[in-house]
Amino acid sequence: MEELAALGQGFAVALTPGNVVLMFIGIILGVLIGVLPGLGGANGVAILLPLTFTMNPTSAIILLSCIYWGALFGGAITSILFNIPGEPWSVATTFDGYPMAQQGRAAEALTAAFTASFFGALVAVLVITFLAPVLAKFALKFGPAEFFAVQLLTFASFVGLSKEPPAKVLASMMLGFSLAAVGMDTVTGHLRMTFGQTELLKGFSFLVAVIGLFGIGEILQTMEDGLAFKGKSARITLGVVLKTWGELLRYWRTFIRSAIVGCWMGITPGGATPASFMSYGLARRASKNAKNFGKGELEGVIAPETANNAAGTAALLPMLTLGIPGSPTAAVLLGGLLIWGLQPGPMLFVEQKDFVWGLIASMYLGNIVGLIVVLTTVPWWAAILRIPFTIIGPVIIVICAIGAYTVNNSMFDVWTMVVFGLLGYLFKKLKYPLAPLVLALVLGDMAEASFRQAMLLSQGSVSIFWSNGLVGTIAGLALLMLLWPLWGMAKDMARRRETLAGG
């Protein structure tokens, strides 16, 4: 019950008038970011982060995390009305959401999507509330070796769980680590890979990388599809909301199943996108109307939306407790913590109680605010989406350039953003995943520091990574994840041989 008292304290922090206003601003900006092409949760937060440098950390994280919830809600609007997923995790929502809109059931689909998003987030916040303190307490016992093992597990999971070819996951990740190493080495003070360029002393800012990779890269990719898009309009009335809510009760199993899938995928670095697809697939398999999926089935909207919001929210659990973000946006928020002078990880729960519980309380409130905001303002967002890309496109480039510039007040960063933008476009076209690159760039220095501390403790012997049961288990799991693709390959080969022999 300790948690409930702390949570009460958190509500007291989050419910100050200033913070409630920030919540509304955050949600509205977030939905805007979620509906506009080229601006998503990760780079939206990255662009606005420099503006929060002077705020107090609690208000800043409330603002930025609400932008994140808003973006998670907003993704559904473009998917359903325009058949354009504003975010990769909304792709599965288009499968049934857009057909529903075409049949004139847009309001129903949107209500279902928002409610599902809200439910998924709520379950994930409950999980965070009760699991995070336990996990943090447990993680207090961690030494450098354990931390490195956990980080290794995070990165190994990417290799093991990604849909992309393992070699490309690894290449993307190692590029991130290489870029993270540029600049001053904090342990020895040596300059690494700066080649006499003063701009490189500080190293590459992950904020600039995120703005380029996700923002500019996305804009370039949107250009491919041409400049026009047309969509359905929608107005949500209270009657439709209540009627849809009545219908939704029937799908309680889908809600719970998808929320569990989402929370699991969010905590492990699987992320929101695979969670939404997996949950959609599971719902189709379990449903009696499986044939209707893809033609406008309500359940097909509920399943991915519940899962992606649950995953997006649950991604903050490992970020807060272990300092390891479960998604690119969580990674940007983690970078924010570092900039505000907070050390993410278990000590946060001991030293920064107000911050942590204020944030968790704001997750409850922010999602309630979010649900109200999106239900009441849908026509407005639909109108924004009708602004032609010939206006939106250059404006977003301007926003990205300003965002990149304000990180360090340097033109070099704006050029870096352009290069990352081209790289992001190439990566997306050639199916290299972007998330490992961003995470490696954010965590690179931390991972290296814990690795070197562990090495110092053991006088250079790698055996420290199996010196006790805890670290051994984590390192073992990491190795298992790394080797997982090999197992898949072996299975494929065996199957191929079998079909050859049998057929």
Next chain:
Amino acid sequence: MSDDTAGTDREAAGSGSKNGDTQTLGTRWPELLLALGLMGVAVVVLVDARRLGTGWDEFDGPRSGYFPFYVASLLLASSGWIALKQLLSWRRHNPAFASRPQLGSVWAMAWPMAVYVALIQPLGIYVASFLLIAYFMRRHGKYRVPALTAVALGVPLFFFLVFERYFLVALPKGPIEALLGF
């Protein structure tokens, strides 16, 4: 491997294909060039890691080049593997990268963006933004001058008020702002 499944229907879509389909660029060259580029990055990091020392130091433990050395080795191995696989399946496998008109659209956005960033330094970000938005609306949206001016002036003005006035963040400014006394 999992990436081999997508492209079977677009076989021989590449630049040198027999049926003369020059409308589509295959992934073959971009894939190889990106992998080679990544290998190049890996080599740069490796060379620098060697300079810094990749071994053990009495006081500091692992030297500065230790971690980058392993990171770059893995980068070299993984991108080398991608390049090798690309070369081995050079003829068999060439799914579409993008069609010519698509690439044209991407280029239509990419070069104004580069010019825009180049203009920020001499002209200031507000004037450059005006030019970018105005050009794009005129060239690709066929907007008339009033609408175009309203948006292209309004957006930079909005950002000016938000950043310079409200948040007190100074963005790059040029001669025109100087004339106006900012």
